[in-house]
Amino acid sequence: MFNLSPKNDTVTMAIFAIAVLAMPLWLAPIGASxxxxxxxxxxxxxxxxGYNILFGLTGYLSFGHAxxxxxxxxxxxxxxxxxxxxxxxxVLFGTLIGGVFAALIGFVSLRRSGIYFSIxxxxxxxxxxxxxxSVLTPITNGETGLQLTQQDPRIIDSLFVAAGExxxxxxxxxxxxxxxxxxxxxxxxxxxxxxxxLRIFRSPFGLKLLAIKSNQVRMNYTGFNTRPxxxxxxxxxxxxAGLAGSLLAVTDPLAxxxxxxxTASGEVVLMTILGGAGTLVGPLLGAGIIxxxxxxxxxYNDQLLHQMLAFLPDGMEGAVVALLGLFVGEGWHLTLxxxxxxxxxFLPGGLMEGxxxxxxxxxxxxxxxxxxxxxxxxxxxEQEG
Amino acid sequence: xxxxxxxxxxxxxxxGGSALAGAAVVAPTVFVRDGWxxxxxxxxxxxxxSVKFGFNVPQTGAYADEGADxxxxxxxxxxxxxxxxxxxxxxxxxxLSLKGNGILGKKVEYVTGDTQTKSDAARASAKxxxxxxxxxxxxxxxxxxVAIAQQSLAQxxxxxxxxxxxxxxDTTGKDKRRYGFRHFFNAYMSGAAxxxxxxxxxGKERKAYHLTADYTWGWTQEESIKNTTEGLGWQTVxxxxxxxxxxxxxxxxTPVLNSGADVLILNHYGKDMINSLTQAVxxxxxxxxxxxxxxxxxxxxxxxxxxxxxxxxIKGIYGTTNWNxxxxxxxxxxxxxxxxxxxxxxxxxxxxxxxxQALLYANACEMAGTFAPPDVIRALEGFKFDGMGNGPTxxxxxxxxxxKKVLVVKGxxxxxxxxxxxxxxxxxxxxxxxxxxxxxxxxxxxxxx
Numbered sequence: 001m002f003n004l005s006p007k008n009d010t011v012t013m014a015i016f017a018i019a020v021l022a023m024p025l026w027l028a029p030i031g032a033s034x035x036x037x038x039x040x041x042x043x044x045x046x047x048x049x050g051y052n053i054l055f056g057l058t059g060y061l062s063f064g065h066a067x068x069x070x071x072x073x074x075x076x077x078x079x080x081x082x083x084x085x086x087x088x089x090x091v092l093f094g095t096l097i098g099g100v101f102a103a104l105i106g107f108v109s110l111r112r113s114g115i116y117f118s119i120x121x122x123x124x125x126x127x128x129x130x131x132x133x134s135v136l137t138p139i140t141n142g143e144t145g146l147q148l149t150q151q152d153p154r155i156i157d158s159l160f161v162a163a164g165e166x167x168x169x170x171x172x173x174x175x176x177x178x179x180x181x182x183x184x185x186x187x188x189x190x191x192x193x194x195x196x197x198l199r200i201f202r203s204p205f206g207l208k209l210l211a212i213k214s215n216q217v218r219m220n221y222t223g224f225n226t227r228p229x230x231x232x233x234x235x236x237x238x239x240x241a242g243l244a245g246s247l248l249a250v251t252d253p254l255a256x257x258x259x260x261x262x263t264a265s266g267e268v269v270l271m272t273i274l275g276g277a278g279t280l281v282g283p284l285l286g287a288g289i290i291x292x293x294x295x296x297x298x299x300y301n302d303q304l305l306h307q308m309l310a311f312l313p314d315g316m317e318g319a320v321v322a323l324l325g326l327f328v329g330e331g332w333h334l335t336l337x338x339x340x341x342x343x344x345x346f347l348p349g350g351l352m353e354g355x356x357x358x359x360x361x362x363x364x365x366x367x368x369x370x371x372x373x374x375x376x377x378x379x380x381x382e383q384e385g
Numbered sequence: 386x387x388x389x390x391x392x393x394x395x396x397x398x399x400x401g402g403s404a405l406a407g408a409a410v411v412a413p414t415v416f417v418r419d420g421w422x423x424x425x426x427x428x429x430x431x432x433x434x435s436v437k438f439g440f441n442v443p444q445t446g447a448y449a450d451e452g453a454d455x456x457x458x459x460x461x462x463x464x465x466x467x468x469x470x471x472x473x474x475x476x477x478x479x480x481l482s483l484k485g486n487g488i489l490g491k492k493v494e495y496v497t498g499d500t501q502t503k504s505d506a507a508r509a510s511a512k513x514x515x516x517x518x519x520x521x522x523x524x525x526x527x528x529x530x531v532a533i534a535q536q537s538l539a540q541x542x543x544x545x546x547x548x549x550x551x552x553x554x555d556t557t558g559k560d561k562r563r564y565g566f567r568h569f570f571n572a573y574m575s576g577a578a579x580x581x582x583x584x585x586x587x588g589k590e591r592k593a594y595h596l597t598a599d600y601t602w603g604w605t606q607e608e609s610i611k612n613t614t615e616g617l618g619w620q621t622v623x624x625x626x627x628x629x630x631x632x633x634x635x636x637x638x639t640p641v642l643n644s645g646a647d648v649l650i651l652n653h654y655g656k657d658m659i660n661s662l663t664q665a666v667x668x669x670x671x672x673x674x675x676x677x678x679x680x681x682x683x684x685x686x687x688x689x690x691x692x693x694x695x696x697x698x699i700k701g702i703y704g705t706t707n708w709n710x711x712x713x714x715x716x717x718x719x720x721x722x723x724x725x726x727x728x729x730x731x732x733x734x735x736x737x738x739x740x741x742q743a744l745l746y747a748n749a750c751e752m753a754g755t756f757a758p759p760d761v762i763r764a765l766e767g768f769k770f771d772g773m774g775n776g777p778t779x780x781x782x783x784x785x786x787x788x789k790k791v792l793v794v795k796g797x798x799x800x801x802x803x804x805x806x807x808x809x810x811x812x813x814x815x816x817x818x819x820x821x822x823x824x825x826x827x828x829x830x831x832x833x834x
Contacts (some may be wrong), residue, residue, distance in 0.1 A: 036512035056541055102515065133599065133628055143600030144506045144530040147537065149562075150828060167830070178541065179516075250565075252512075254534060256504045295513055301497045329446045330499060 006269040009198060016281075018192045024180070032292055035179045039251045040113050040291045042186035043244050046193045048283035050270040051241020053200055054233050056198070056278035063118045064105065064125030067204035068238040070132065071258030072245025077146045077255045084156040086166045087177055087185065087250045089245065096185035098242015101207040106234035107337065109226060113216070125265050127162025131278050145256035170250050189247065193240060198280060200236070209233055241268075274343055284350050293336050300328035395699035426757050427834075428519045434490040437512030437758065438463065438743065439523030441535065442549065446502035447630040448527035448655040450690050451735040455525065456497060458736035462743035463493050465723070472670065473723040474744060477716040477772035482751040483744075489751060492697065500525060504534035511535050515542050515747040521756050522547060522746050526569070527627075527655070529553030536565030543834030545758050547742040548733040552654075552686050554605035556693050558785035558825025559750045563832055564758065566765055568745065568787045569738045572606035572821055575685045575705040576605070576613035578791040578813040584704065587648065587681055589618040594646035597635055598653050599626040605773060606652045610685050614650075622646040625662075627653070638668050647675040649682045656687055659694035660682060666698040685796055690733045692806035698797030699806065708737045708790045709807050717774040732803050741773050744781075759832040778817075783822040785829070791818050807808050 018024075023041065032041075051065055073093035074176040079090040109120040132140040140146055148167050157168070170177040177185060200206045210218055214225050217228050250256055258264070269292050276282030305321045305328070312320060327335045347353045399693075430436045440459045442452035456769050466484035475483060487493050496518045499511035507525075514520045523539075526532050531726055533556055539546035541560040548556060548567040552575070557567050572711045593614055597603040610623055638661070641818050651672060655660050655744025665682055674682040684691075687704030710721045710731035720740065724732040732740070749764040750756055766782035769773070775789040794807040 011602075031517065034513065034517035036516055038508060040509070134626075137599075138728060143532060144596075167537070167540070224490070252508060252538075254508065254537075258503045295509060298499050299496065299510070299513060303495075305642060329497075 009202070012280075013191075013195055013198065016194060020183070023187070024183070024191055030292075031296055036251075037291065037295050038180075038183040039186050039247075040287050040295070042183065042190045043247045043251070044268075044271065044287040044291055045190050045284045046186075046247065047241055047244035047268055047288040048275070049190075049193055049197050049280075050244070050278075051268045052237075052272050052277065052283040053197055053240070055272055056283070057201070057206060057213060057224055058230060059207035060110075060230065060234075061115065061118045061269065062109075062121040062234070062237075063269065064109075064121030064123075064128075065237070065241050065263070066100055066260050066264035067125035067128040067329040068104070068241035069248070070128065070255070070257065070265065071101045072098040072242030073249045073255035073259055073303050074132075074146060074217050074245075075242070076246035076249035077148070077253055078139075080148060080170060080249070080253050081146075081152040082155065084154060085170050086156075087170050087172050088251060090170070091189075091246045094240050094246025094249070095243040096100040096218075096317050098245060099228055099239040100233045102238020103231070106123055106231050107237065110230050114122065120227060121267065122262060125260060129257055129260040129262070131168055132260060140255070142257070144264055145254050148253050173229060177250050186247050186332075187253065189243065193243065194280070194284075201280060205229065205232075233325070253306040270340060272350075274340060276352030279350070279352040282350050282352040286347075289339075289351075290336065293332050297328050297332040298330070302329075388416065394452070394744060396672070408784045412795050425757075428515065428521050430491060430756060433491065435494050435753050437486060437495060437514075438458070438495045439511065439516055439520035441498040441500050441507060441514065441519065441523055441525035442494055443502045443511050443525075443527050443531075444499040448502050450694070451527040451550060451655060451688070451733065452500075452525075454690060454733045454736040455527065455739040456739040457734060458724070459495065459524070459743055460613075461724060461727055462740045462747075463495050466747045467492050467746065471723045471726065472827060473714055474720050474740070474761045474773055474813075475720050478662055478744065478748070478770060479746060479772045481772065482746050483753070488747045488754070491551060491780065493747070498525075499773060500528070500531050500535075502528050502531060504531050507531045507535055509536055511814065512542075513544075522542065522748070524549055524739065524742055526550040526694040526739065528600070529556055529605075532556055532565075532630045533560045534759075536560065536562045539564035540788045540830055540834055543758055545761060547564065547746050548763065549742065551602070552606065553602035554825055555601050555783045555827075558605070559603075559827035561784050561827045561829055563717050563762060563829040564834060566742070566745075566785045568742050568778075568780075570705075570707050570789075570791050570818070572602070572609040572685070574791050574818040575606065576609035577818040577820075578705050578793050578811075579610070579683070579685060579703065582704050582793045582811060583683070586619050591619040591648050591678070592646045592650045592676065593650055594622050594644055595624040595650045595652060596641075597624060597626050598629050598657060600629060601650045601820075602654070606685055607650075610650055610652070612681075619648070627657075629698050630657065632660060634664050635668070637661070638665050638670070639738065641665075641670065642673075645675065645681055647678050650682070651682065651684045653684070654686055654688075655691065656694065658691050662695050662702070663698050664703075681795050687807065687808055688734050689731075689804065690700060690735070692796060692805070700707065700798050702796045703796055705805065706734050706794050708795060709732045710737075710811055711805065711807070711809065712773075712774060712792075714774065714776065716772045720774055743808070744773075757834070762815065781822065781833075784825075784827075786822075788819055790814050 023038055024033045054060055054062055075097040076090035077096040079093045083089055105124045109117055112120060133142055164357055176180050208229050216226055271286035272283045275286030302321055305324055309317050309320055394664040440456060442455045443449055444452050465473045465475050468489050498514060500507035511523055514523050522545045524547040532551035533549050536546050546565045548565060550569055552571055555571050573714040595607050597607040607624060625637055650663060651658060651661050670680050682702050684702055684704040686708050691709050692699045721731050749761050753760040753764040761762055768780045771777045776790040778787050780787055791813045792809050793813060795810050796810045797806050800806055
């Protein structure tokens with residue numbers, strides 16, 4: 001599935017769709033097969049795939065994408081509060097607002113490139129975050145987070161059904177969007193999002209974005225106005241982020257400002273670089289790994305370690321548990337940091353480069369074919385940030 | 386647009402369509418897993434020999450100290466429920482249904498998680514516990530915003546949430562839930578208990594300046610304390626909201642000096658309170674004379690862990706707590722003894738309330754004879770007990786709030802040890818802090834989630 005030449009796109013899509021939909025099965029052995037984490041995989045997959053359209057193709061490093069994620073969440077929750085608990089309007093609304101926000105921020109930020117662009121986006125995101133905590137608390141409910149209440153109007157719902165006891169849950173025409181149905185909803189959207197991203201990578205538009213990455217000055221000299229293309233790429237990736245944000249609200253109708261914090265923006269950068277910027281599947285892998293660490297590794301405690309290492313002799317067990325204890329539980333950031341460093345140092349192209357190298361080795365041994373890929377429109381160029 | 390320049394052959398569309406259709410066929414077979422028969426409930430232990438509790442506490446962030454102490458208490462509670470250790474409060478609690486062999490003969494195990502003091506992270510962690518680890522109850526606290534977020538999740542998921550340390554009126558007020566219970570006291574009670582003491586110590590003519598943590602707990606505490614102090618005749622000069630985990634409060638404290646206020650009320654908790662109080666003292670507020678009176682600082686919600694962090698700055702500062710280890714009743718003594726034997730230092734009020742909550746839940750299951758949440762909830766509602774360190778206590782059925790006495794405390798002027806930091810000024814009886822549940826609004830919701 002990693003040989004992504006244009007010819008076998010359809011095959012890629014089919015394999016990808018099956019792999020995503022079958023996640024509950026093949027993730028079970030590593031303890032990641034429960035609805036909430038699966039939903040997170042799909043949602044942050046969408047986020048990272050969208051981010052990759054901007055960063056992977058144009059090389060513009062945005063440090064403020066979490067703002068669009070947060071805005072998408074707020075938009076979706078407001079849609080639940082004011083209009084209906086059906087998820088479709090919420091998703092549309094969230095995506096749209098994410099796009100509008102991206103257009104505004106992009107219009108200003110894209111006047112600069114390189115580090116200045118990064119700083120501008122970071123500043124805008126941090127501004128949104130602080131606004132959400134201060135002036136905008138009537139809209140965002142501040143630190144407590146925006147939540148559903150019994151008194152919400154829900155105009156459309158109130159026309160058809162009487163409000164029941166307790167809070168209503170998000171649904172797709174009656175199908176509850178928590179648990180596995182919620183995951184499949186996100187998974188289908190991920191597949192669609194991935195498909196669109198694939199089309200963009202293959203399109204002349206994608207090629208222009210790549211050209212901007214390799215030499216924008218030359219593009220300009222040939223009389224080519226790059227800015228509209230940059231803005232479209234920025235807005236598209238902002239819409240992806242808005243979609244991801246609205247899905248977070250769909251699976252769990254609550255929106256908090258911490259989704260917009262700069263650490264959240266940094267997270268999607270990590271995901272993309274970890275997996276391989278500029279590759280199609282890489283950001284998805286990165287998103288999966290980071291979410292896996294955050295949810296599974298952070299939950300390991302000494303009790304669990306002792307159980308796992310019970311086969312060691314007593315004295316050694318204590319020492320090993322004490323040592324490993326540093327890297328799990330609250331220390332999961334440390335483990336992630338080490339892995340991230342190792343990947344950036346040894347595999348600058350991310351996990352996808354590792355996979356390609358392994359693939360190349362196997363091919364060499366097998367038929368002596370060239371390990372080099374052909375037709376690689378989206379081959380990851382060197383990391384220059 | 387150029388993106389769509391590439392032609393989509395009929396073939397591509399058909400292939401894509403059939404892939405989606407295939408997905409639609411596969412999906413429902415997996416949904417069935419989620420469905421359950423009537424009368425069954427989520428994470429029913431059935432014939433398993435053990436049940437799991439989930440302990441979701443802040444291990445990082447402004448409330449990490451409290452979270453660490455809560456986790457210690459939970460581990461101790463599990464030990465005692467399973468009949469290990471010295472039994473702790475199981476020896477003093479009345480009435481007690483637990484037999485010291487786990488719950489209904491099933492051994493208790495636990496899983497832990499980090500809330501990071503963020504609603505999102507807390508709910509993700511709680512969902513992991515419920516969906517993956519199959520916990521029958523989860524518990525934890527230290528931020529009311531996070532507690533409320535988890536409590537509404539409890540209602541959606543149909544798994545009981547026992548609130549740890551959460552002091553906002555909203556937890557059992559406008560955001561109360563049938564599946565959430567709180568043993569800890571709240572901001573309203575703090576105000577009601579503090580009022581008379583403040584009147585006696587500081588008089589009726591004071592000008593107060595509030596610094597408030599900007600989230601549900603800060604808001605409700607500010608409101609409750611403001612209502613109390615204005616009832617005494619005090620004026621409120623200003624109320625300023627500060628972000629949670631701000632670290633540096635100097636920009637908020639400088640304006641206090643020239644505001645004409647003679648009392649500073651710090652609606653902060655955890656590391657925030659340690660920082661803001663320390664800085665207020667460093668700015669010389671306590672040595673000042675304003676309006677011919679000594680400048681005073683009040684910290685409405687106090688804890689020993691915070692006092693430890695703030696050091697000598699807390700001397701003579703008034704506040705309230707839910708419980709303090711220096712209490713002399715049998716329950717408190719038993720808890721301090723077994724916690725001390727286990728960890729080598731006395732427990733905090735956060736540890737106490739979490740320990741009690743775990744025990745109360747376990748006891749309610751034993752009383753109900755089942756783990757089915759609706760029955761357990763009914764067993765807890767209106768449950769009256771004693772011997773848990775707070776005197777006679779009742780879980781009020783109308784809002785799932787415990788009613789008991791409240792302690793007004795003062796930073797100890799002459800501490801005898803590094804833990805002897807708070808001096809109990811008064812034990813305010815339950816009748817003085819009780820209120821009508823309807824004043825805060827909100828609805829509990831249904832028994833069947």
